[in-house]
Amino acid sequence: MTFREELLILLKARYPIIYIVTIEEDRLEHNIRKILSNKTPKKIYIWDFIDGYRKNPILEGFAKRNPLGALEFIELINSKTPSIFILKDFKIFLKDILISRKLRNLIQLLKIQPKTIILVDSQIQIPSDLRDNITVLLFPLPTSREIKEEIKRLTKKLELRGRLPPRVLEKIIQACQGLSLQRIRRVLGKSLAISKRIDQTSIALILEEKRQIINQTELLEFWSVKEKLKNIGGAYNLKKWLKNRADTFSEQALNYGLITPKGVLLIGMQGSGKSLIAKAVAYEWRLPLLRLDVGRLFGGLVGESESRVRQMIIIAESLAPCVLWVDEIDKAFSESEQNLDGGTTNRVLSTFITWLSEKTCPVFVIATANDIHCLPVEILRKGRFDEIFFLGIPDLRERHTIFEVHLKRFRPDTWYKFDIQKLGLNSHRFSGAEIEQTIIDAMYYAFSEKREFTTNDILLAINQTVPILDIDPMRTELIQSWTSSGRIRLA
Structure with missing residues (x-):
């Protein structure tokens, strides 16, 4: 069920208090007005702690810094007109006994009057004595369709030349998913400031914006990768x-x-x-x-x-x-x-x-x-x-490939001079990491003698390395039995 459908059902069913979780207050307000535009006309009142009730010439600034006054206004407003009251910054006041009691008293009134309170905040914090009376609804981040419309609106407004290829547009939309509309506008504006266009290069900036979000959580790490x-x-x-x-x-x-x-x-x-x-x-x-x-x-x-x-x-x-x-x-x-x-x-x-x-x-x-x-x-x-x-441990053909990959990385111009066949034969039971380390050890040997490292240096490092499989041979017994039975696939 979409957010639009769920909100309309809750309003139609006369749920008294709806708690909407979002960081996008402006976008939520726009969506609520859009959702209700073709439905039964409803008066919308919006309150926040600093400005009070706003966007109403008669009540502009009413109940500034007065959350109790904001609730008393809901009680006094004309009950014949269906009304929605969007209250921001309200979670911090829910713990106050005056606010909690007033809300519970209001619920009795809202049952018989066409009024709905919508609490808006970025986190859910509902005291236990109010949980039975409040319904939580998550406002999702922009969909791919909304992101596409925003990109088209931006390119049209700025009269950018050229049309984004469908494949590139899809990649940009995909990269933007998970960002708020405000962040999308900022990062695309950054791309325009740097290159005066929105194209494939914008994706790196979008991913960097996501890194900023992740770094603030302290739960996940955002990794930049170049491995193939x-x-x-x-x-x-x-x-x-x-x-x-x-x-x-x-x-x-x-x-x-x-x-x-x-x-x-x-x-x-x-x-x-x-x-x-x-x-x-x-x-x-x-x-x-x-x-x-x-x-x-x-x-x-x-x-x-x-x-x-x-x-x-x-x-x-x-x-x-x-x-x-x-x-x-x-x-x-x-x-x-x-x-x-x-x-x-x-x-x-x-x-x-x-x-x-x-x-x-x-x-x-x-x-x-x-x-x-x-x-x-x-x-x-x-x-x-x-x-x-x-x-598992790489076989002979895989060991040849691993040696070739690492030698190309360390010596891109002379890797072919090494005897990869001989190295592969002598590194039986070595893992990929152990093969890489033998090359690094060989480089240390040669560097200490102020010369270029050779196949013999790598062979010396191989002879001095004990593979982990030899240290812990019992580790793979269960895995081998599972792979033979088909429960685990060999990579």
Whole structure:
């Protein structure tokens, strides 16, 4: 049900007090007037603490700095005219016994008179004695259609030359989703100030604006990424799976009837490239990457952890479409932790996995885990993620690719001089991170002797490295049994 439909139903059903959560007061006011324009005529009164009642020549400034007076006015206004009273900045006064009592007294009057109170605020704070009388309604951020209309209005108003290609326009709209209309106008104005146009280059500015929002939350991190899937050695099945879903967040996919993918769980040894893949997916799909350190969700106060999970979900969904990278999920939700914190971990886990199953917003979740033994069975159940992939130790062909990728990065002009075949044969059971480190160690050897590093230097580093698989060979037994049974796919 849309916001418009839900608001009209609540007004028609004579709900006395509606609490609308939004940071966009002006846009909400515009939408309420637009929604009611073709319906039964209603008088709209707007009050805030500083200016009192405004936009009414007779009552301009009435009840300034007087929230009790604002409620008394509702009681005195002509009851024959259907009226809506939009009260801003009111959450702080709800704890006052005078305001709370006055509201409860007013409710009896509103039941028989065509009046509705709408409280507007950015956060929900309702005292327990009023919760049964107030209905909460979330005012969503601008839709893709609203963003498209705003971009067209702006380009027409400024008489910008040239027409945005449909593909570029769609990418800009996609990047703007999750921003308020005011922020969209500001960031597009910034783009015009810099380059005197709105085009592909505007997307970077929009993503930077989103970074500012994320940095204020202290729950999520906004990551800038430049990694590419083609520069990741191995994981051919996973990369093919991701490639087939690269355009599923587009408008064409929506029109086709495609359901946006939920996400993947990546399991593997340290250094197998799980984090790198999360970054590469965000880069390849041109989506913002949000990193969640699950440890940040847990607070010291009762109920604080569950509140942080809900806040994280709201932030992620408001910035959709996006990639949510949940790093080392096994450490936060390990079964041993669930028995030591009075049930907090269980409640946080329950809220999180319910969202994974039920979410409809285009948030692609990439969760990574090192130890499958620590993961609760609830996370592994089908329906939480689209697929579970195991990133194992690279085979010979994959090791060749990994050596080539890193040597091209460190020595783009002379990488072909290294004996990649020999390096691949001698690095059996090495992970991708361990292969990279052998090259770095070789560079240190050669630099200390003031010469260029060679294949022999890398071979020396390989011989001095003990792969983690040799240190902890039992770690992969359960994963191997699950992959052979088909419960987990090999990446």
